[in-house]
Amino acid sequence: MSDILEEISTAVIEGNMDDIEDLTEDALDEGLSAEDILNKGLMPGMDYVGVEFKAGNMFVPEVLRSAKAMQASMDILRPLLVEGGVEMIGKVLLGTVKGDLHDIGKNLVGMMCEGAGFEIKDLGKNVEPEAFVQAVREFEPDVVGMSALLTTTMRMMGHTIQALEEAGLRDKVKIMIGGAPVTQAFADQIGADGYASNAASAAELAKKFVNA
Amino acid sequence: MIREILTNSDIEAIHKTSMKLLETVGVEFPYEPALAVFQKHGVRVEGSRVYLTEDRVLAALETVPQRFTIHARNPERNVTVGYGQPPVLAPAYGAPFLVDYEVGKREPTMADYHRLVKLAHALPNQDLSGHLLVEPGDVSPATAHLQMLQAHILHSDKPFIGSTVGKRGARDTFEMARILFGDLDRPVTIGLINSLTPLGYSPEMLEALVEYAQARQPVILAALAMAGSTAPITLAGMLATQTAELLAGIALTQLINPGTPAVFGSTSTNIDMRTGALAIGSPELSQMIVAHAQLARFYKLPSRSGGALTDASTPDAQAGYESMMGLMTTFAADIDFVLHAGGILSSYLAFSYEKLVLDDEMCGMVRRFYGGFAVDDETLSYDVIAHVGPGGNFLMEDQTLLRCRTEFWMPQVGDRGGLEAWMQAGRPTALDRAHQRWQELVARHEDPPLDATIARQLADYVAQAG
Numbered sequence: 184m185s186d187i188l189e190e191i192s193t194a195v196i197e198g199n200m201d202d203i204e205d206l207t208e209d210a211l212d213e214g215l216s217a218e219d220i221l222n223k224g225l226m227p228g229m230d231y232v233g234v235e236f237k238a239g240n241m242f243v244p245e246v247l248r249s250a251k252a253m254q255a256s257m258d259i260l261r262p263l264l265v266e267g268g269v270e271m272i273g274k275v276l277l278g279t280v281k282g283d284l285h286d287i288g289k290n291l292v293g294m295m296c297e298g299a300g301f302e303i304k305d306l307g308k309n310v311e312p313e314a315f316v317q318a319v320r321e322f323e324p325d326v327v328g329m330s331a332l333l334t335t336t337m338r339m340m341g342h343t344i345q346a347l348e349e350a351g352l353r354d355k356v357k358i359m360i361g362g363a364p365v366t367q368a369f370a371d372q373i374g375a376d377g378y379a380s381n382a383a384s385a386a387e388l389a390k391k392f393v394n395a
Numbered sequence: 396m397i398r399e400i401l402t403n404s405d406i407e408a409i410h411k412t413s414m415k416l417l418e419t420v421g422v423e424f425p426y427e428p429a430l431a432v433f434q435k436h437g438v439r440v441e442g443s444r445v446y447l448t449e450d451r452v453l454a455a456l457e458t459v460p461q462r463f464t465i466h467a468r469n470p471e472r473n474v475t476v477g478y479g480q481p482p483v484l485a486p487a488y489g490a491p492f493l494v495d496y497e498v499g500k501r502e503p504t505m506a507d508y509h510r511l512v513k514l515a516h517a518l519p520n521q522d523l524s525g526h527l528l529v530e531p532g533d534v535s536p537a538t539a540h541l542q543m544l545q546a547h548i549l550h551s552d553k554p555f556i557g558s559t560v561g562k563r564g565a566r567d568t569f570e571m572a573r574i575l576f577g578d579l580d581r582p583v584t585i586g587l588i589n590s591l592t593p594l595g596y597s598p599e600m601l602e603a604l605v606e607y608a609q610a611r612q613p614v615i616l617a618a619l620a621m622a623g624s625t626a627p628i629t630l631a632g633m634l635a636t637q638t639a640e641l642l643a644g645i646a647l648t649q650l651i652n653p654g655t656p657a658v659f660g661s662t663s664t665n666i667d668m669r670t671g672a673l674a675i676g677s678p679e680l681s682q683m684i685v686a687h688a689q690l691a692r693f694y695k696l697p698s699r700s701g702g703a704l705t706d707a708s709t710p711d712a713q714a715g716y717e718s719m720m721g722l723m724t725t726f727a728a729d730i731d732f733v734l735h736a737g738g739i740l741s742s743y744l745a746f747s748y749e750k751l752v753l754d755d756e757m758c759g760m761v762r763r764f765y766g767g768f769a770v771d772d773e774t775l776s777y778d779v780i781a782h783v784g785p786g787g788n789f790l791m792e793d794q795t796l797l798r799c800r801t802e803f804w805m806p807q808v809g810d811r812g813g814l815e816a817w818m819q820a821g822r823p824t825a826l827d828r829a830h831q832r833w834q835e836l837v838a839r840h841e842d843p844p845l846d847a848t849i850a851r852q853l854a855d856y857v858a859q860a861g
Contacts, residue, residue, distance in 0.1 A: 242669055243668055243670065243671045244668065282599075284597055287624055287671070288671075291671065334491045334530045334536070335536055335560070338536065363744060364491040364492075364530075364744075366502075368502075
């Protein structure tokens, strides 16, 4: 039984889009639970990818492909996990703030967080503070991640945090921010809970937030 | 001296691909006034997507001046950009951080800004004093551009670059320029408009583009494409992508106001595949500079690219070798306008006082190299050689005495004092010397005289517009 789980881990590491769906179905046919496939097949694969990425041995396009392979398997597992009452380790809401159209970093963060076991909702780019507020109400995330690449749009992060306060939702979430001009000092200044300088550490920060 | 990296058939192939992209895939212009202009000229527009045919775009490009002069408040400092002119140099633009000699990464302040303008003014190879040398963090973002423009006008009589923070930035630039120059019947500044690769523009940039074109003030349309991320991983693919979007933007300026000076710009490069981060110190960046220059000449457009570019976060050896490679290539490729000719660190994210000084010195070296030397009866020195004769020495000759201060380039910062002197001095580095040098230059700065009425009107404008 562990063979198929190892094959699934390998498929994730190799970013093998051709085989991952069949392997997932095979594992389910063999009687493995969706939860086991996730925790003992997909997650070990992504953990390995995370370590190799941090060490500079796996490159960004390869990591994204691994994440994509994991997503393909998750598309099959997700309804079964919900049915079985299995919860992801947490929920992360992401968006690039109003006025800003840069989203590659945020997309990478989404992939890394999903690889770490989170359920992700991505609001896209140029997201109004009100849209964040609405999404927090509906999706009930544990973590909100905001991204900005321009110094001129960074302050929207402050406005968005304010909007969450006014809506009485600020203490329901942990807020992390990122983007090239963003700093820890800026995060402290606007009352964010954390700052990450790259996608891998963003995923780690999100994990810390839910374990805390 | 022009170095070429693309063959003529390479250029044709890139051109054909760009034209196909323009005609079939189109470019996004999410700004109504821009779309209206295209529609008025019979260009196919669907929603915010614009589809230009080869004929239409090439016809529009015909009115772009191949050469234009940016006027300074001191006419001796005017700069002419384009065909037949050597590269015009301007300092770094847009960095949100400073790398400070004492503390490393820190946020710039308006006090830094004033010092940096004075430094840019003092350095011999910066032809413009620039704009947005850094992003000052202690002033309101809504009005920072006003204070910056004021600093440039007060501390320097070199030409300055304008603000392109949307319609507001453009209009404030022109108002302040009008106060200074009386009218805007000639180019008195230049604005940087960035595309949003792949194949688009942001509404804010388009606002500024329209304002500049209407005022007939020069614009640089520049792409910062990232191979493997916002553009194809291949340089050929990146060139095809950005050429399409840039030509569409330049065409727009000409449709709004034919004859508006427009510069074809690129700061594009690869990303580091291990981190996804931009790599501006790479050999690929230098390849892009040359290729882009060739495309500019093919389209008969003035070019902007290059500079003293590095990914290093401090002015160390890496900063030196990467910046010099970029700078030499910029000159070899005969780029017309160079932003970031001094001061950049950390892949455009940081500015350094010391780096600006060191880069300016490098600019001087490269300019000297490309300046060539005279071969004529006098310099061939037959009479002097014959007079000194075999085994003789030239140090005391009249010719040597006459020319000893002007014949060779001399470093202001580079060390030629020798090993022993270096030991005695406590083993200082180029960074240490540059640190000393900028402090001297800023300390002895004097604002060039400015009419008191104009100074007051500018101050009033900044106060009321803020």
